[in-house]
Amino acid sequence: MSASHNHPAPAPLGGPLVTPTTKLLAALVAIALVILLVRFIFGIGAVTNINDGYTWGIWVVYDVVIGSAFACGGYSVALLVYIFNKGEYHPMVRPALLASLFGYTLAGVGVIFDLGRYWNFWHIFWPGYAQPNSVMFEVALCISAYIIVMWLEFSPAFLEKFGKQDVKKKLNKLLFFIIALGALLPSMHQSSLGSLLVVFGYQVHPLWQSILLPLFYLMTAITIGFAVVIFEACLSSSGFKRPLEMHLLGKLSKVMLGMLAVYLALRVVDLVLRGAIGSMFSISIEALMFWIEMGLFIAPLVILSKPATRRNPSKLFIAACCLMAAGFILRINSYLVGYETGPGWHYFPSVPEIMVSIGMIALEILGYIVLVRYLPILPGSNNSAIATNK
Amino acid sequence: MSISRRDFLKGALAGGTLLAAGTSAEARENLTMPSEALGLLYDSTLCIGCKACVSACKEVNDMPPEFSDTEQLWDTPTDISGKTLNVIKVYQDGNSATKDSEKDGFAFMKVSCLHCVDPSCVSACPVSAMTKDPVTGIVGYNKDACIGCRYCVAACPFGVPRFQYDKALPQISKCQLCKHRIADGKYAACAEVCPTGATLYGKVKDLQTEAQRRLALKPGDYAVFPRGNINTHDQSSHTAKAAKYLPQIYGEKELGGTQMLKLSAVPFEKLGMPKLPERSYAATSETMQHTLYGNALALPLAVLGVLTYVAKRNVNDDDEK
Numbered sequence: 001m002s003a004s005h006n007h008p009a010p011a012p013l014g015g016p017l018v019t020p021t022t023k024l025l026a027a028l029v030a031i032a033l034v035i036l037l038v039r040f041i042f043g044i045g046a047v048t049n050i051n052d053g054y055t056w057g058i059w060v061v062y063d064v065v066i067g068s069a070f071a072c073g074g075y076s077v078a079l080l081v082y083i084f085n086k087g088e089y090h091p092m093v094r095p096a097l098l099a100s101l102f103g104y105t106l107a108g109v110g111v112i113f114d115l116g117r118y119w120n121f122w123h124i125f126w127p128g129y130a131q132p133n134s135v136m137f138e139v140a141l142c143i144s145a146y147i148i149v150m151w152l153e154f155s156p157a158f159l160e161k162f163g164k165q166d167v168k169k170k171l172n173k174l175l176f177f178i179i180a181l182g183a184l185l186p187s188m189h190q191s192s193l194g195s196l197l198v199v200f201g202y203q204v205h206p207l208w209q210s211i212l213l214p215l216f217y218l219m220t221a222i223t224i225g226f227a228v229v230i231f232e233a234c235l236s237s238s239g240f241k242r243p244l245e246m247h248l249l250g251k252l253s254k255v256m257l258g259m260l261a262v263y264l265a266l267r268v269v270d271l272v273l274r275g276a277i278g279s280m281f282s283i284s285i286e287a288l289m290f291w292i293e294m295g296l297f298i299a300p301l302v303i304l305s306k307p308a309t310r311r312n313p314s315k316l317f318i319a320a321c322c323l324m325a326a327g328f329i330l331r332i333n334s335y336l337v338g339y340e341t342g343p344g345w346h347y348f349p350s351v352p353e354i355m356v357s358i359g360m361i362a363l364e365i366l367g368y369i370v371l372v373r374y375l376p377i378l379p380g381s382n383n384s385a386i387a388t389n390k
Numbered sequence: 391m392s393i394s395r396r397d398f399l400k401g402a403l404a405g406g407t408l409l410a411a412g413t414s415a416e417a418r419e420n421l422t423m424p425s426e427a428l429g430l431l432y433d434s435t436l437c438i439g440c441k442a443c444v445s446a447c448k449e450v451n452d453m454p455p456e457f458s459d460t461e462q463l464w465d466t467p468t469d470i471s472g473k474t475l476n477v478i479k480v481y482q483d484g485n486s487a488t489k490d491s492e493k494d495g496f497a498f499m500k501v502s503c504l505h506c507v508d509p510s511c512v513s514a515c516p517v518s519a520m521t522k523d524p525v526t527g528i529v530g531y532n533k534d535a536c537i538g539c540r541y542c543v544a545a546c547p548f549g550v551p552r553f554q555y556d557k558a559l560p561q562i563s564k565c566q567l568c569k570h571r572i573a574d575g576k577y578a579a580c581a582e583v584c585p586t587g588a589t590l591y592g593k594v595k596d597l598q599t600e601a602q603r604r605l606a607l608k609p610g611d612y613a614v615f616p617r618g619n620i621n622t623h624d625q626s627s628h629t630a631k632a633a634k635y636l637p638q639i640y641g642e643k644e645l646g647g648t649q650m651l652k653l654s655a656v657p658f659e660k661l662g663m664p665k666l667p668e669r670s671y672a673a674t675s676e677t678m679q680h681t682l683y684g685n686a687l688a689l690p691l692a693v694l695g696v697l698t699y700v701a702k703r704n705v706n707d708d709d710e711k
Contacts, residue, residue, distance in 0.1 A: 055543040083701060116539075117533070120538075129535050131516055134514055184694045203547065
């Protein structure tokens with residue numbers, strides 16, 4: 001990422017690393033580690049509520065499926081800046097990429113906790129074992145590749161810090177290809193996270209089982225990516241007492257609005273064509289959750305449709321939260337609420353199970369705080385001029 | 391700086407062409423049954439619920455007992471699990487007086503792997519730990535390949551593969567049709583010990599013929615039922631009254647067929663066997679995957695080409711400024 005468009009160069013934020021916030025986050029990480037120790041000694045069942053009817057709990061559905069979607073900020077902004085050539089969003093690339101880097105790396109690490117026979121993990125990458133017809137194979141390969149690509153995409157921040165200008169220059173020559181890979185790989189695996197469900201057949205409720213699941217998962221991952229960028233910009237501006245880049249966020253929300261409208265249209269057409277429209281009016285937990293999901297997608301569409309609200313930080317923040325929640329519920333619905341393997345099976349995550357997921361989130365936030373204070377990530381000091389320059 | 395209308399149209403056109411190129415991949419049809427496929431015929435009307443098959447299965451597969459009562463004196467599994475590959479479940483209605491009656495009756499159902507012709511678990515497994523034998527069609531599991539992702543557990547439409555949640559070093563457990571006994575000239579223990587021939591072992595094509603013969607029997611007439619292995623006739627046959635069968639062989643068409651065939655007098659859905667389409671879910675899923683990633687990754691590589699071109703132009707723009 002070369003500095004460009006007269007944006008201020010990214011600079012380390014500085015400031016203290018040991019604060020009440022970072023101490024709390026570290027404590028949450030420590031709790032998760034203790035629980036994981038129990039899991040590795042006594043088995044997954046000792047700390048989670050997963051069972052043969054719901055063999056994938058929140059360690060898969062939240063940590064990986066939702067976690068990686070929430071980590072799409074870097075992907076969405078990179079698409080906008082480098083593929084659609086919207087250079088004005090350039091200052092958002094590094095902070096978004098950092099959050100993505102953490103989200104994805106931890107999703108990748110989180111998989112290990114959930115794998116029953118984790119010591120065989122390398123089999124996925126080994127020609128004698130790899131099974132390319134499996135959607136899981138595609139997801140695993142592609143997420144792993146993207147984690148590597150993202151570290152490369154992000155490495156200029158480290159190289160600047162350690163004064164390796166010559167390496168950075170060489171890397172910059174190849175950057176266009178790394179960026180292209182960084183745009184392709186998430187498109188592949190974010191869609192595949194939806195494709196995973198297709199083989200489940202009748203076990204996924206008709207409100208969610210569709211051959212268009214890959215497209216729905218991809219489109220919502222991109223919109224979630226934009227929403228997360230807005231969400232993080234709002235939080236980091238209040239947390240680090242920095243001015244908000246409203247002119248960019250407002251425009252970004254307009255892009256989000258367009259994607260959202262197309263998604264909702266496709267979603268409804270698909271339900272009609274598959275004859276599933278009736279199930280949304282039945283009295284069932286599935287129908288209720290479907291309406292909550294759709295409501296959360298429609299609300300930001302309404303909120304963002306007025307230009308005035310797109311310039312209002314609090315409204316923008318609410319719309320972003322709705323969209324993140326919508327993507328969250330869509331994934332929970334299709335993997336858990338709408339997933340039924342037969343009578344007698346129930347699943348709700350156990351407290352230790354939830355604590356591990358919380359520990360992962362804590363680790364992400366902790367890492368983000370440490371790195372933005374230490375590395376050149378957020379736009380440099382003259383950014384206050386930008387904030388007022390509408 | 392913004393993308394021009396012309397560039398956008400060019401991009402859209404390229405995208406459309408790519409999609410068309412991708413979708414030209416051929417649909418993946420259902421897989422077909424190997425000609426020497428081995429399987430079981432389970433006749434619910436002959437089953438007396440003695441559970442000799444459950445006990446024999448435990449013994450030959452070296453599985454631990456499982457308790458569902460407080461005394462814990464003997465093996466009492468209520469479902470298949472990480473410790474149990476085969477159980478007999480019972481359906482009950484009203485006063486449970488009449489065998490094989492949907493109303494005020496009861497009926498049995500064997501729960502174990504159906505050895506699908508086109509198994510979801512094999513299609514789902516990312517590391518070839520679940521395999522379908524090209525000759526016998528037995529769906530086998532190799533724990534040494536398995537990574538424990540449990541995609542097979544989640545994908546199986548019959549809920550068959552199970553996982554050992556209580557072990558530090560767990561594995562998947564599922565019936566493998568006693569394939570480890572074939573070398574010794576033996577066959578599935580459940581069929582070997584079945585006293586009434588309710589579970590019968592053999593080549594699927596012969597089991598199919600036998601199933602059709604039973605459906606043609608006149609209800610109430612005495613008929614002869616083979617026991618054990620239908621191909622070797624290793625056991626004497628069993629004579630019983632023919633039941634009032636439903637005119638359906640479960641497993642003949644479901645998801646492209648299974649190598650375990652089932653007969654019953656009570657609707658299969660009541661016995662926990664779901665109604666399923668003829669097209670396998672594996673075929674649907676793999677058609678989708680091959681459309682997107684088939685022809686040596688044609689579609690992703692083409693997209694990568696376009697993205698690389700666009701990114702190079704835009705990054706160069708960056709440098710000029």
